[in-house]
Amino acid sequence: MIFQDAFKSATRSLTHGKMRSILTMLGIVIGISSVIILMSVGQSAQKLILGQVQSIGSNLIIIAPGAPNDGKFSSPASSQGIIITSLQLRDVDALERESSIDDAVPLVSGQAEVVYGNNDKTINYQGSTSSIFPVRNLEIGKGFAFTKSDVDSANQVAVIGPDLAETLFGPSLSPINKTIRVKNVSFRIVGVLKQGGVGAFGVDQGNLVIVPITVAQKQLLGTTHLNTILVQANANYDIEFVKSRITFALRQNHGITDVKKDDFTIQTQADILEILGSITSILTIFLAAIASISLVVGGIGIMNIMLVSVTERTREIGLRKAVGATNEDILQQFLIESVLLTSIGGVIGILMGAVVVGLIYIVLTTFFVSIGWVFAFPISAVILGLLVSGLSGIAFGIYPARQAARKNPIDALRYE
Numbered sequence: 317m318i319f320q321d322a323f324k325s326a327t328r329s330l331t332h333g334k335m336r337s338i339l340t341m342l343g344i345v346i347g348i349s350s351v352i353i354l355m356s357v358g359q360s361a362q363k364l365i366l367g368q369v370q371s372i373g374s375n376l377i378i379i380a381p382g383a384p385n386d387g388k389f390s391s392p393a394s395s396q397g398i399i400i401t402s403l404q405l406r407d408v409d410a411l412e413r414e415s416s417i418d419d420a421v422p423l424v425s426g427q428a429e430v431v432y433g434n435n436d437k438t439i440n441y442q443g444s445t446s447s448i449f450p451v452r453n454l455e456i457g458k459g460f461a462f463t464k465s466d467v468d469s470a471n472q473v474a475v476i477g478p479d480l481a482e483t484l485f486g487p488s489l490s491p492i493n494k495t496i497r498v499k500n501v502s503f504r505i506v507g508v509l510k511q512g513g514v515g516a517f518g519v520d521q522g523n524l525v526i527v528p529i530t531v532a533q534k535q536l537l538g539t540t541h542l543n544t545i546l547v548q549a550n551a552n553y554d555i556e557f558v559k560s561r562i563t564f565a566l567r568q569n570h571g572i573t574d575v576k577k578d579d580f581t582i583q584t585q586a587d588i589l590e591i592l593g594s595i596t597s598i599l600t601i602f603l604a605a606i607a608s609i610s611l612v613v614g615g616i617g618i619m620n621i622m623l624v625s626v627t628e629r630t631r632e633i634g635l636r637k638a639v640g641a642t643n644e645d646i647l648q649q650f651l652i653e654s655v656l657l658t659s660i661g662g663v664i665g666i667l668m669g670a671v672v673v674g675l676i677y678i679v680l681t682t683f684f685v686s687i688g689w690v691f692a693f694p695i696s697a698v699i700l701g702l703l704v705s706g707l708s709g710i711a712f713g714i715y716p717a718r719q720a721a722r723k724n725p726i727d728a729l730r731y732e
Contacts, residue, residue: 327656340621341661343614344708348665348701349672355700356673358600359692365592375418376451377559378583379403379545379566401541402570402579408545410569416553416561421447421546424532424539430476430525431497432484439480441498441525443532449475451548454521457510459492462528470530474503478512479522481505496525501535503527555584614661615712622654622716647718654713655706662705666698 381400403422411420424443429436448454449461458481462473474496476484481491491505503525512522533539549558559582566572566580636646673693680689 336621337657340618341657341664343617344658344661344705345614345665345668347609347612347614348662348705349669351704352666352669352697352701353672353676354603354606355600355697356669356693357676358596358603359694360677360690362593362596362600363690363692365596375549375551375555376585377547377549377555377562378588379407379547379562380581380583381541381543381579382581383578384581399541400579401539403542403545404540405542407542407566407569410565411545411547411562414558414561414565416550416558417547418550419447419451419548421445421451421548422529422542423448423544423546424529424537424541425543426532426537428499428536430480430484432494435484437480437483437523439523439525440519441527441532441536442519443527443529443536445529448526448546451546454526455510456507458490459505459507461507462526467528467530470528470534472501472503472531472535473506473528474498475507475509475526476505477509477520477522477524479520480525481508483523498525498527499536501531503531555586559584615658615708618654618657618709619712619716622650622713623719643722650716651710651713654716655709658705658709658712659702662701665705666701669697669701 381402405422408420408422411417421444425440427438427440430439430441442448445467446462446464449456454461456475457478459475461475462471465471466473476491476496484496485491485494491508494505495502496505497503509521509524512520527536547558547562549555562582563578567575567578570579572578670693673691677689677691
């Protein structure tokens with residue numbers, strides 16, 4: 317039997333029992349669409365996260381308190397409930413003396429309730445210098461940023477996020493020069509950030525309050541140490557060279573002679589991208605692997621239905637063999653039926669997955685604009701879907717096909 321005839325016979329057999337064929341394909345459809353959706357969502361999340369990190373600038377270096385973890389970077393000490401006071405303002409002064417560094421920005425942070433009149437909201441606040449705005453690419457939408465003079469004089473001024481401004485003052489009232497209270501400390505609003513949403517390091521810029529570091533340390537936190545130092549490297553210097561100069565300056569400042577006893581961690585954008593890229597890739601693979609379980613279930617369902625089909629068509633098999641069909645012909649026909657079922661199911665699953673991914677994108681960009689969700693539909697997911705569906709047809713169809721091919725024609729003709 318030539319392939320064309322076997323294909324026509326297989327197609328005719330599948331269309332004869334349409335409902336059974338549809339129900340058989342359902343497992344493959346769900347499995348493939350699940351893989352497509354999870355891989356697409358995973359890649360979208362990866363692009364979003366990496367895009368946020370890249371937005372802070374390729375020449376930004378982050379210094380955190382605490383020793384590095386074998387050259388890699390553990391989670392911040394504050395998130396583990398550990399307070400490390402190794403970074404001080406004098407470290408910023410030392411770094412600013414380095415010619416390879418354009419700017420060094422100290423940063424402290426906390427969480428508190430901000431109040432205006434009868435409106436209040438729990439927010440994250442940051443204390444820094446006026447350099448935080450250009451270094452972090454934070455644009456001012458209304459008013460202006462506080463100045464170096466405000467920091468030196470410990471003026472109680474603040475720049476707030478646009479979402480917070482909407483919450484506290486509504487759409488019509490201007491927040492500029494209004495007074496808010498954070499931890500019972502009054503701040504005059506001098507500016508509102510242009511853009512909200514989740515920024516670099518997972519900070520909700522829409523509900524952020526930025527104040528001079530001198531006020532944040534003395535009146536809000538009661539501390540002298542820093543949570544982070546942001547360093548903007550000079551573009552004329554290699555980033556690794558700048559990193560080595562920072563290491564030298566901080567060791568000298570902290571009196572460290574043993575390189576194994578560093579009490580600070582230096583992190584470049586490349587380091588962050590490498591770590592985040594690895595984490596998000598592993599999560600995407602893990603989610604796709606979970607979704608693939610439904611493919612196995614669907615494949616087993618196809619094998620089960622094909623075995624039932626072989627039993628039901630025993631007399632047909634006997635008749636075909638009686639008129640000259642070989643074992644290879646019977647094997648080919650049933651194998652084609654199995655591959656057709658999984659391939660059609662795979663195509664439908666890909667289309668269904670694409671539709672769901674599109675709907676997710678529309679919903680997130682319409683109702684959750686601040687997230688900044690990006691659309692990603694990897695071609696690799698489509699290729700994987702088609703490949704897996706085809707291989708599933710072969711893997712789960714070979715056994716029923718062999719069972720059909722091995723039937724004795726005389727016994728098959730006598731089968732009732």
